[in-house]
Amino acid sequence: MRPQTISRTIVRLGAQSIFGRWRGALLFVLPVVLIGLSILVRGLIGHEEMGARHALDGLGLTVIVPLVALLATSGLLAPEIDDGSISYLLAKPISRHTIVASKLVVAAGCVLAFAAVPVLIAALILRPSYALGFALGALLGGLAYCSLFAFLSVLTRHAVVVGLIYLLVWEGLLGGLLDGVRWLSVTRWSAAVVQEIADISLVDDLPLWYAVPALAVVVVGGAWVTGRRLRGFNLTGDE
Amino acid sequence: MPAVSSQPEESGLPAGVIHDLGYRPYGGPRLGEGPVAWAFFLTGLRNTYGLGRSARSKALPMILLGLMLLPALILVGVLVQAKNLLDLDEQIVAYSTYPLTTQLLISVFVAAQAPALISRDLRFRTITLYLARPMRRAVYVLVRLASLTVATFVLIAAPLLLMYLGGLLADLPPGRETGRFLGAVVGAILLAACLAGLAALVAAFTVRRGLAVAAVIVVLLVSYTVVTTIQGIAVGSGHEVVGEVAGLFSPYTLINGLQVFLFDSPDATPTPPDGTAMGLLYVVATALTILGAIGGLLLRYRRVES
Numbered sequence: 001m002r003p004q005t006i007s008r009t010i011v012r013l014g015a016q017s018i019f020g021r022w023r024g025a026l027l028f029v030l031p032v033v034l035i036g037l038s039i040l041v042r043g044l045i046g047h048e049e050m051g052a053r054h055a056l057d058g059l060g061l062t063v064i065v066p067l068v069a070l071l072a073t074s075g076l077l078a079p080e081i082d083d084g085s086i087s088y089l090l091a092k093p094i095s096r097h098t099i100v101a102s103k104l105v106v107a108a109g110c111v112l113a114f115a116a117v118p119v120l121i122a123a124l125i126l127r128p129s130y131a132l133g134f135a136l137g138a139l140l141g142g143l144a145y146c147s148l149f150a151f152l153s154v155l156t157r158h159a160v161v162v163g164l165i166y167l168l169v170w171e172g173l174l175g176g177l178l179d180g181v182r183w184l185s186v187t188r189w190s191a192a193v194v195q196e197i198a199d200i201s202l203v204d205d206l207p208l209w210y211a212v213p214a215l216a217v218v219v220v221g222g223a224w225v226t227g228r229r230l231r232g233f234n235l236t237g238d239e
Numbered sequence: 240m241p242a243v244s245s246q247p248e249e250s251g252l253p254a255g256v257i258h259d260l261g262y263r264p265y266g267g268p269r270l271g272e273g274p275v276a277w278a279f280f281l282t283g284l285r286n287t288y289g290l291g292r293s294a295r296s297k298a299l300p301m302i303l304l305g306l307m308l309l310p311a312l313i314l315v316g317v318l319v320q321a322k323n324l325l326d327l328d329e330q331i332v333a334y335s336t337y338p339l340t341t342q343l344l345i346s347v348f349v350a351a352q353a354p355a356l357i358s359r360d361l362r363f364r365t366i367t368l369y370l371a372r373p374m375r376r377a378v379y380v381l382v383r384l385a386s387l388t389v390a391t392f393v394l395i396a397a398p399l400l401l402m403y404l405g406g407l408l409a410d411l412p413p414g415r416e417t418g419r420f421l422g423a424v425v426g427a428i429l430l431a432a433c434l435a436g437l438a439a440l441v442a443a444f445t446v447r448r449g450l451a452v453a454a455v456i457v458v459l460l461v462s463y464t465v466v467t468t469i470q471g472i473a474v475g476s477g478h479e480v481v482g483e484v485a486g487l488f489s490p491y492t493l494i495n496g497l498q499v500f501l502f503d504s505p506d507a508t509p510t511p512p513d514g515t516a517m518g519l520l521y522v523v524a525t526a527l528t529i530l531g532a533i534g535g536l537l538l539r540y541r542r543v544e545s
Binding site: 161 | 299310343447449460468469471473
């Protein structure tokens with residue numbers, strides 16, 4: 001039998017584990033906040049560039065997209081590792097790369113539904129000429145974040161905390177202070193994609209020929225390294 | 240009740256015992272609810288800073304405390320060294336502005352420690368053991384909340400104290416500095432209560448590992464980002480009232496606005512509350528946040544089976 005790259009059963013189970021209980025509620029809250037803010041800003045100042053920049057870049061691209069990716073990804077692998085049921089999955093004759101790829105398909109679906117589409121809607125409300133650029137930037141950035149956080153969740157049992165600290169300190173705090181961070185920052189790579197399409201200036205001096213391959217490398221490389229790590233996986237106890 | 244518990248031993252006839260293995264029972268004084276609650280409060284407070292826990296649990300809170308103190312130390316250093324050079328006669332960053340500047344660190348601390356105090360008891364069902372002691376449910380909730388609030392208060396107020404002492408050493412007018420410092424301490428208490436209440440409420444509803452941390456961060460970070468976005472746009476487009484109302488929806492801007500209204504502190508947000516009516520709204524919103532969080536927690540724990 002030819003090895004398949006995506007297992008539909010794992011995709012179905014993954015979707016169930018994301019929308020079980022409270023995680024799903026959090027995922028729904030974030031897009032609602034973004035769209036609500038867009039409607040408010042539109043009511044206040046109309047189609048002006050400043051409002052669109054604040055809402056779409058400041059909230060959408062740098063806060064909502066990474067958080068949706070983090071919530072979605074941490075709901076896929078971490079709980080199974082946590083309660084040990086991942087061993088049943090790993091015991092099946094399925095390639096570890098297939099497992100990771102199937103899980104990431106679910107995460108990608110979440111990013112599309114809860115980050116990219118809401119950003120598209122928000123952009124249509126605020127400034128339709130930005131819509132395509134921001135939606136594409138959000139999608140690519142979200143995919144890269146999913147791969148990154150998937151790797152984190154097989155690397156450490158505190159993936160959510162580590163991921164949050166990475167987001168807040170590296171992407172947020174240091175990214176705002178030090179310009180050089182743009183070469184190693186997923187948010188800024190996706191911003192480079194946005195400004196190429198949407199005629200808005202978000203990051204200085206970050207060429208597209210660097211940003212797009214960098215995003216691709218993180219997406220593919222993160223997924224591959226995660227699968228590789230799962231091949232030699234051993235369950236460890238808590239603290 | 241020492242008299243009751245020591246009775247079987249005195250009479251020599253064990254009453255209501257299924258198996259008497261001959262062990263000597265505890266016949267000393269049994270402390271009541273008060274001392275139990277106090278010991279529980281102290282343990283919780285120590286645990287938030289990792290004291291009495293593993294070295295790995297100490298790392299995050301201690302690093303955060305260090306990072307909170309670092310800017311204050313630098314500010315004091317600049318104030319003491321360059322007071323005459325730069326012609327300074329007050330703190331470089333106002334006491335009331337400091338928590339807003341370092342809100343990221345405070346949020347991470349609250350988000351990391353609220354689940355450690357609240358969610359673990361629910362997840363591992365240790366709460367049944369606590370509730371089996373002479374401590375009522377409501378007391379358990381309030382004590383947990385008190386531990387978290389005091390821990391957060393220590394994190395917020397420690398750099399303020401450092402700045403205050405540095406300011407006194409640098410010969411700033413003591414009367415004025417003391418007044419401002421005390422106002423900021425009141426603000427720090429209220430901010431700690433708001434943050435701890437919200438974080439505990441979220442943590443009590445999200446028992447899953449790691450998810451509570453994310454949920455608290457989402458609530459604090461997203462609300463703050465949204466509020467600052469709205470305020471920035473509101474002040475740029477001349478809709479100040481919208482910005483003032485928006486300030487009610489993040490604990491940081493709420494408490495900063497409250498301090499501007501009550502103590503006339505310098506404002507750190509683009510749209511501080513203007514006028515008595517808006518100021519009173521900030522007061523009411525603060526009270527509602529704290530009381531609402533306590534009420535929500537009590538309701539949540541009524542459904543927990545012991």
